[in-house]
Amino acid sequence: MRRILSLIIAAVVILFSVTTVIADDMGQVPRIFGTFKPVAGAWSEYEVLEKDTGKTLTMRMSVLEVMGDKFWYEVVNREGGAVNIIKMLVKGDPNDSENIQRLIMKSGDSPAQEMPMDFVKMGRRMAKQTFSARSGVPADTTGITVKELGKLEVSVPAGTFMGDQKQLVDEEGNILATFITYDEILPFGIVVSDSKEAVMKLLANGSDAKSLITEEAGVMQMPPGMPKMPRGNPPGMMKE
Secondary structure, three states, rough: OOHHHHHHHHHHHHHHOOOOOOOOOOEEEEEEEEEOOOOOEEEEEEEEEEEOOOEEEEEEEEEEEEHHHHHHHEEEEEEEOEEEEEEEEEEOOOOOHHHHEEEEEOOOOOOOOOOHHHHHHHHHHHHHHHHHHHOOOOOOOOOOEEEEEEEEEEOOOOOEEEEEEEEEEOOOOOEEEEEEEEOOOOOOEEEEHHHHHHEEEEEEEOOOOOOOOOOOOOOOOOOOOHHHHHOOOOOOOOOO
16 A cells, blocks of 8 residues: 555655646646646656665656646656556646546556545645655745746757756745756756756657556555545644
8 A cells, every 4th residue: 555655646746846826727837847738748758866865767747638627647757677657637726636536557567547536635635745855845835936047058868958047945045946947848848957855857858648558447446444544634644
């Protein structure tokens, strides 16, 4: 159960880390790390270096399909020989767990499984705390501002880009992250980011995203005792 929950948390942390503000339509959603544009087929792949462990992994984020105010969003995480895939159907603001309508997970060669919604909601609450601890950026972004530093040319494995350099700064003037955005890199616009916890660089991007989950997903059965947990809080968890 812990392994399954950790995969859910990892995927939702990725989604949460680029979501703070919602617009009235799904054409362009302002975000603290740039602009999220849910364009069907858009994908970006990143190399992520964890500074505390020295581990490197790759992360591919895709918008598979857009249907009005809903979209299918997929995260593929590769670390060593392990491949984990999370596919989510989101309506409106993906930062709100109530808007994640379906969540399908596939780990390695195991069959794809659809998660019960109570499980998803619990993972979403825990993801807020995980994001804050790992990124150095508080889950509550009140008082955090984006400092515009102007244009900067940067070279990453995906190529050379003339992007907009920005910093996230807290109320005390501490720099939480420095990042460079480029509007044509969809769906998040990030070319490179550097925080206390990790460095993320764009490896590739495109407009032909397809899901890596090709089989029909089964429905995962909740472990004994799990249905009651969302009504309260597991040990060590704070109420929202």
